[in-house]
Amino acid sequence: MKTLINFENVSRWYGEVIALNDISINIPPGVTGLLGPNGAGKSTFLNLVTGRLNPSKGKVTVLGENPRNNFKLARFYGFVPEQDAYYEKLSGLDFMTYMAQLHGFERKAAKRASMEILERHNLLTHMNKPVAAYSKGMRQRIKLAQALIHDPEILYLDEPMNGMDPIGRNETIDLVKKLSSAGKTIIVSSHILHEVEAMTQQIILMHNGKILAEGIVQEIRGLIDEYPHNVIIHTDRAREMASQLLNYDDVIDINIEDKQNRLKVQSKEPEKFYQNLVATIVENGYNVTYIDSPDDNLQSVFKYLVK
Amino acid sequence: MPIFEQTYRKWEGTLKTTGIRWLPITKMGIKQTFKKKRFLLFFIGCQIPFLVFAIRLIIGALVPENIENAPEFLKITPSFFAHFLWIQSSFIFIMTIWSGANLINGDYQSNALQLYLSKPLTQLDYILGKLSIVAFFNLTITVVPAILLFILRALIKYENSWFVQNLWVIPAILGLSLAISVIHSLFILCLSAITTNSRFSTIAYFIILFFTDGIADLLHSLRRVHSLLNISISNDLFSLFQIFFGKHAAKIPGYSEKMADPYYGAAILIVLCVLCYFVIKRRVGRIEVIQ
Amino acid sequence: MLEAVRLSYKKQLSISVVIFRMTVKNIIKTRRTLFMFLISASTLLVALLYLVLRESDNMGISGYAFFAYIMGTLQIRGILLLLSVFYGSTVFSDELDRKTLVYLQSRPVSGWSLLLAKYFSSFAITAVLLVFSTTAPYLVLMAADNPADIIKNLDILGIDLLVMLLGAAAYNALMLMASILLKKPVLWGLTFTLLWENTVVNIPALINKFTLLHWLQSIFPHPAATNEFLSLLNPKPSSIQTSITMLLILTMIFLLVSGFAYRRKEFKLN
Numbered sequence: 001m002k003t004l005i006n007f008e009n010v011s012r013w014y015g016e017v018i019a020l021n022d023i024s025i026n027i028p029p030g031v032t033g034l035l036g037p038n039g040a041g042k043s044t045f046l047n048l049v050t051g052r053l054n055p056s057k058g059k060v061t062v063l064g065e066n067p068r069n070n071f072k073l074a075r076f077y078g079f080v081p082e083q084d085a086y087y088e089k090l091s092g093l094d095f096m097t098y099m100a101q102l103h104g105f106e107r108k109a110a111k112r113a114s115m116e117i118l119e120r121h122n123l124l125t126h127m128n129k130p131v132a133a134y135s136k137g138m139r140q141r142i143k144l145a146q147a148l149i150h151d152p153e154i155l156y157l158d159e160p161m162n163g164m165d166p167i168g169r170n171e172t173i174d175l176v177k178k179l180s181s182a183g184k185t186i187i188v189s190s191h192i193l194h195e196v197e198a199m200t201q202q203i204i205l206m207h208n209g210k211i212l213a214e215g216i217v218q219e220i221r222g223l224i225d226e227y228p229h230n231v232i233i234h235t236d237r238a239r240e241m242a243s244q245l246l247n248y249d250d251v252i253d254i255n256i257e258d259k260q261n262r263l264k265v266q267s268k269e270p271e272k273f274y275q276n277l278v279a280t281i282v283e284n285g286y287n288v289t290y291i292d293s294p295d296d297n298l299q300s301v302f303k304y305l306v307k
Numbered sequence: 308m309p310i311f312e313q314t315y316r317k318w319e320g321t322l323k324t325t326g327i328r329w330l331p332i333t334k335m336g337i338k339q340t341f342k343k344k345r346f347l348l349f350f351i352g353c354q355i356p357f358l359v360f361a362i363r364l365i366i367g368a369l370v371p372e373n374i375e376n377a378p379e380f381l382k383i384t385p386s387f388f389a390h391f392l393w394i395q396s397s398f399i400f401i402m403t404i405w406s407g408a409n410l411i412n413g414d415y416q417s418n419a420l421q422l423y424l425s426k427p428l429t430q431l432d433y434i435l436g437k438l439s440i441v442a443f444f445n446l447t448i449t450v451v452p453a454i455l456l457f458i459l460r461a462l463i464k465y466e467n468s469w470f471v472q473n474l475w476v477i478p479a480i481l482g483l484s485l486a487i488s489v490i491h492s493l494f495i496l497c498l499s500a501i502t503t504n505s506r507f508s509t510i511a512y513f514i515i516l517f518f519t520d521g522i523a524d525l526l527h528s529l530r531r532v533h534s535l536l537n538i539s540i541s542n543d544l545f546s547l548f549q550i551f552f553g554k555h556a557a558k559i560p561g562y563s564e565k566m567a568d569p570y571y572g573a574a575i576l577i578v579l580c581v582l583c584y585f586v587i588k589r590r591v592g593r594i595e596v597i598q
Numbered sequence: 599m600l601e602a603v604r605l606s607y608k609k610q611l612s613i614s615v616v617i618f619r620m621t622v623k624n625i626i627k628t629r630r631t632l633f634m635f636l637i638s639a640s641t642l643l644v645a646l647l648y649l650v651l652r653e654s655d656n657m658g659i660s661g662y663a664f665f666a667y668i669m670g671t672l673q674i675r676g677i678l679l680l681l682s683v684f685y686g687s688t689v690f691s692d693e694l695d696r697k698t699l700v701y702l703q704s705r706p707v708s709g710w711s712l713l714l715a716k717y718f719s720s721f722a723i724t725a726v727l728l729v730f731s732t733t734a735p736y737l738v739l740m741a742a743d744n745p746a747d748i749i750k751n752l753d754i755l756g757i758d759l760l761v762m763l764l765g766a767a768a769y770n771a772l773m774l775m776a777s778i779l780l781k782k783p784v785l786w787g788l789t790f791t792l793l794w795e796n797t798v799v800n801i802p803a804l805i806n807k808f809t810l811l812h813w814l815q816s817i818f819p820h821p822a823a824t825n826e827f828l829s830l831l832n833p834k835p836s837s838i839q840t841s842i843t844m845l846l847i848l849t850m851i852f853l854l855v856s857g858f859a860y861r862r863k864e865f866k867l868n
Contacts, residue, residue, distance in 0.1 A: 050704060053864050069861050071708045079704040085697035089627050101616045102705040104609050146701065404785055416695075506691060506784040507630045510684045513788050514637060518680070521672050525644050528667065529651055529659070 003028060004154060004185045005049055010058035012044050019044040021209040022058070027187065031180045033196035034189040035298070036206035037306055042189045043082075045206070046156055049187070050079055062154070075103070078147030082158040082189075084139060086131040092118060092142055093127040096149065103150040113149055121145045122171075136163030144172065148179075155179065155186040161195055173198050193298045203298065205305055212305045217298050220305075221270075227295070227304045228252050229270040231277075233263045234290035241286055248276045328428055332436025337443055340406050349405065350444070353398045357452035360391045364456055368463040383460055385476050386558035388453055389548055392483055393559045395449045396544070399491055402448060404512060407441035407495035409505040411591070416503055420591065430591050434584070438492050445488035453480045483551040487544060490576055497583035500590040516540050537571050540579075546572030610711045617707070617715035618722075621689055625723055634684065638677055638731035641668050645735035649742055661739035662751065666820035668735055669758055674811075674818060675796060677731055678765045683787040685720040686773025691783060699865055709860045713774065717853060721770045728762040757819045764845045765814045771852035772810070778859045802833040810848065816841040 005027040012020040020041045036042050047053040048060050051067035060067060067073050087095060096114035097107070105113060118124045121141045131139060140163050147155060157176075161169045176186055176199045190196050196203065197217065205213040205220070213220045221229070235241055238261050242254045250269035257264070267273035270293070281288055294300075340346055367381035414420045423433050457477060461470055494515075498508035523539035536542045546569035548556040625631055648664050659667075690713075693699040702712055736755050740747040769791070776783040799811040806812045816835035836844075 047864075052700075052703065069709065071706050074704050074706045077704070079700065081697070081700045083697045083700070085700060087624060087696065087698060089624060098616070098620055099701060099705070102613055102702070102707055104613060104706065147704075401785070401789070405782075502630065504630065504688075504692075504695070506684065506687060507633075509784045509788070510680060511633065513792070514680055517792065518637065518640070518672075518676055521676050522640060522644065525668065525671060526647065529648055529664075 329436030336440035543572035682769030
C-alpha cells in the first residue's frame, strides 16, 4: 500500500516531558482518525507532520520528504488548525482570496476560486462580512475552506467540527467521505468518537505519547481479549437459547432476563460466536427481534485501551 | 469503615463574602507574575539600590557627627529617602509594563472578562483587583525598601531627636509611593483596556511618559514659561516629590531641570487618574453587553 | 512529485508582494496607526506653535535653528526609535498573537519571503511617517525665515531623510530579529533604544560604536541633544561613508539572523 506519511522511531520531548514516545507508523491514503485523550500527543503529531516541530529522535517523512522548513510541501497539504485564528478586519472573501494568493493564484483567479469554495461551504451570503463577525461554526467552515482552496493531496483536520451545528457536522462528514473517495489522504484529530466513526473505521489511538492501537475499529476490538465481547439478544425463548449457546467454547457468560426476553452473552471470539449464533437461530427456529453489540464500537475501544 | 457515595455532593458550609471581594484577583495576578523567571530576576535587581543606600546609610550612621567636612552624601536627611524613591521611580516604568501591560487586554483575548463579571464582582472590584496587582509590585520596590531604610537608620543609631524630627518622613514615603504607584497603575490599566494589543499599550505608555517630556522641553525652549513643563507627565510626577518632601526634594540630583509648578502638576495627575478610571470603567462595561 | 513543483523566484516574489500589501493594509486600518501618525505629527505641531509664538514674541531662535533642534531631540532620539520599535515588532508578533502564522506556514511561502515581506512592510510604514515628520516641519520652519530657504537647504533635508531612512531600515531589522528571538520584543526594544542607545552613544572610545545611534549621528547634519554632563564626554563621530556602510551591514546582519532564527525556531500550535 502506498504510504504518504511515515514516522520512523519518532520521539519528541519538551524538557522532561515526552510528548511522543518512539512512534513508528505509516499512514495510507484514505481517512485516518487520530484519537486520544488530552495530552496523548495528537497535537505534537500534527505539529510534526506539518513541519512546525522537529522530532527529537527519529524521522518523519511526508511524500518522501522531511516536512521541516519545507515550504514546497505546503502545496500538497491543507491544514485546518484547532485554534480560532483569523484576521479580524478581513472579510470572508478577502481572507479566502489572500489564502489563495499565497498559493500562487493570480488575484482574479484567487477571487473566483474563493467565491466558488465559499458557495460550497454555504458562506457566500456572508462573504463581505468580517470574519470576526462570523459565528463559531462559520469560522470553522471558512477554516476548512482555506485548507481546500488549492485542492491538496493531504488534509490535516484538527478538531474540524468544533462549534458546528448538527447540519454543519453532517455536511463536514459527507465532505470528508467525498474527498476520501476522490483519493485524498485525510487525518482527522478529534475527541468526538461517534463523528470520527461516521467518517472512517481506520484509526490511530494514542495515549501518553504512544500508539495503543492502529487499524480498523472492529479488528482492534476483536483483539482486546481482556474485555469479552458483549452481545444483547431479544428472543421469546431466551432460556432455551441460552442453554444452546453455552455449548460453545467461546461463550464465557450468559445473563438471562426472563421478563424482557433478553440475553446478554459474553464471548471471547466474536466472529466465531456470530457464526454459531446464526446456525443456532436457524436450526431451532428462534424468533429473534433484536441483536446488538453495545461495545463493538470506538467508544468501547477507547475506554478499554485508555483506562 | 464508612463507604462514601462517589457522587456530586452539595456544599453544606456557608458561603462567606469577604470584605475584599477583589482580593483573589490580586493574589492570582501576583502569583502568576512571580512565576516568570525573568521577572523574578528583574524584581531582585530592583532591590540593588536598596543595598547601595543601606550601605550608605550604615556608613553615614557610623561617621561621628562632629567630624568636619564630612561628605554631604553621608548625612541621612529626609532628602536621602526622597533620593532613594527617585531612583526607584525609574524602575517603576519597567515594573509597571511588565506587570500591567497585558492585564486587561489579556482578558479580552482569552474572553476571561465575561468570566470575571459573571462572578459576584462589580466592575469596580475587577478594576481594583487588577490595579492592586501593579500597585503591589510598585509598592514593593518603593515603600517597602524605603521604610526598611528608615527603620535601619533608627536601629543603627537611635537618636530620639532625629527620630522625632523626621517622623513625618514615614507618611511622606507612604503617600508619595502610593501616589506614584497608583498613578502608574491606573495609566497602564487604561492603556491595557483601550487596546487588545499589549505591545501597543507598552509603546503608548512610554510615548506618553517620555515623549511628552521632549515636547515640554521643546516648548519651554521657545517660551520660558514654567507651566509649559507641566505638559510632561514625568515632570508632573516629579512635582509629587516637591509636594511630599518639600524643600528636601531640591537636593535630588537633576532637580533644577524639573521645576515645573508642583500643584499644577498634581492637578494634572488627578485629572489624568480620573480620566483613566472612567475610560477603564467604560471599556470593561462594554464587554458586558454582547454585541 | 515535489520536483514537479517549480516555485520560481518570480512566483515567490509575487507571493511576498501579496504578504507585504496585506500586512500594510492590516496595519494602516488600525487605530494604533492613527495614534502613531499623531506622534509623527508632533514635529509639525511644534513647528506651527513656533510660528504662532514667533508672531507675538521676539524669538531669538531662527526657523532653521529650531528645525535643527527638533530633529536632534524629538526626531532622531524619539520618533524614529518609537516608530521603529513598534512597527518592527508588530508585523511579526501580530501573526503570533492572532495565531495566523499557521496559515502562512502552511502555504508554499519560504521563510525568507515571508520575513522580507514583513520587514519591508514595517519599513515602508515607518519610512512614510518619518518622511512626513521630517518634511512637514522643514517646510513650515524654512518658510518662516525665508521661503527661498526651502530650496537653499534642500541638501540638509536630503541628509535628514537619508538618516531617517537608514535608521528606519536598521531599527526595523533589529526589531524583527527581536520579535522572533524574544518574548517581549517591545520591552527589550525600548530598553535597548531608550536606555542603551541614548546613554552609550555619548561615551567616547570604541563602546559607542556598539550603538546604531552613533552611526546615524555621524551622518546627521544637526547637533544631537544631550545633557550638560554627557556633552563633556564629547565622543568623536565616524566618517559618513563608514557610517552608511556600517548601517547597511548591520541591517543585513539583523535580517540574516532573523531568517536563520525563524528557520530554527519552532512555532508550535498549543
